[in-house]
Amino acid sequence: QKEVEQNSGPLSVPEGAIASLNCTYSDRVSQSFFWYRQYSGKSPELIMSIYSNGDKEDGRFTAQLNKASQYVSLLIRDSQPSDSATYLCAVSVRSARQLTFGSGTQLTVLP
Amino acid sequence: NAGVTQTPKFQVLKTGQSMTLQCAQDMNHNSMYWYRQDPGMGLRLIYYSASEGTTDKGEVPNGYNVSRLNKREFSLRLESAAPSQTSVYFCASSELKWTGELFFGEGSRLTVL
Numbered sequence: 001q002k003e004v005e006q007n008s009g010p011l012s013v014p015e016g017a018i019a020s021l022n023c024t025y026s027d028r029v030s031q032s033f034f035w036y037r038q039y040s041g042k043s044p045e046l047i048m049s050i051y052s053n054g055d056k057e058d059g060r061f062t063a064q065l066n067k068a069s070q071y072v073s074l075l076i077r078d079s080q081p082s083d084s085a086t087y088l089c090a091v092s093v094r095s096a097r098q099l100t101f102g103s104g105t106q107l108t109v110l111p
Numbered sequence: 112n113a114g115v116t117q118t119p120k121f122q123v124l125k126t127g128q129s130m131t132l133q134c135a136q137d138m139n140h141n142s143m144y145w146y147r148q149d150p151g152m153g154l155r156l157i158y159y160s161a162s163e164g165t166t167d168k169g170e171v172p173n174g175y176n177v178s179r180l181n182k183r184e185f186s187l188r189l190e191s192a193a194p195s196q197t198s199v200y201f202c203a204s205s206e207l208k209w210t211g212e213l214f215f216g217e218g219s220r221l222t223v224l
Contacts, residue, residue: 008151034211043201043215044154088153092211097161098169099211103153 003027004091006102014110019076021105023089026070033065033072036088038104044088048074079109113137115216117202123222124192132187132219134202142205143185144169144213145177147198154201160185161208192223 005024013019021035032051036044050056050063050072062075072091076083089102115136124130136143144159156169160179174196176188185204189196199220203213 004153032211043218044213045215046212049212090154090211092209097167097209098156098159099213101154103151 003100004089004102006087006089006105008103009106010108011105012108012110013079015079015081017079017109019079019083019107019109021074021076021087021089021107022071023073023091023102024071025089025091025100027091027093028067028070030067030070030091030093032092033063034090034092034099035061035063035072035074036090036101038086038088040085076107079107081109081111084108115202115204115214117200117216117219119219120217121220123224124189125224126193128192129188129190130192130221131189132200132202132221133184134186134216135184136202136204136214137183138204138206138214139182140204140206140214141182142208142210143179144203144205145175145185145187146201146203147171148201148218149198157187157200189221192221194223197221197223 035048038044048063050065056063060077064073086104086106088104092099118133145157146154158177160166163182178186202216
């Protein structure tokens with residue numbers, strides 16, 4: 001079992017809809033959770049971090065963390081074509097001193 | 112503000128050749144990292160340097176060496192390139208140790224024939 005799993009997609013949503021991206025992780029002691037956005041041919045860019053259970057909102061983005069169920073999700077409201085990218089989930093365990101990435105979900109927002 | 116700068120952007124090598132990927136950051140960050148990204152595999156950590164003067168192996172260190180030259184610079188060396196090392200390499204930096212808040216360079220696309 002991979003440590004961090006994401007549905008590779010592609011996920012397509014119409015412009016203006018809510019895009020929901022999900023990530024599950026296997027290590028129960030995981031402490032910090034991150035979402036990176038990566039446009040095709042570009043480098044990853046951090047868009048959200050979440051450290052405690054519940055929701056964290058930043059503009060059109062909401063990260064949701066449920067440690068008991070070992071999943072973290074990213075909601076993108078009012079999706080725009082410019083949101084079309086691959087979204088990488090990353091999980092860190094402090095004692096492991098490493099950040100583990102999922103393989104990413106490719107999102108396409110259709111005009 | 113350049114952030115994290117990697118050179119070269121593209122490189123083609125023959126099996127057995129050696130090369131060094133250079134990385135420099137101007138954000139005064141303490142920690143630096145080298146990742147590789149392969150289709151369907153996500154980002155995998157090769158080596159990292161938590162602070163100047165220290166380096167540690169990541170998930171996939173075999174076939175690579177690193178040097179933390181100073182606080183700004185962290186280089187990755189392939190001593191004898193193999194086709195399995197064909198990948199996109201990303202350098203990243205962070206202000207704090209063991210954080211997931213990384214700043215990435217633009218990447219270096221390496222092809223080994």
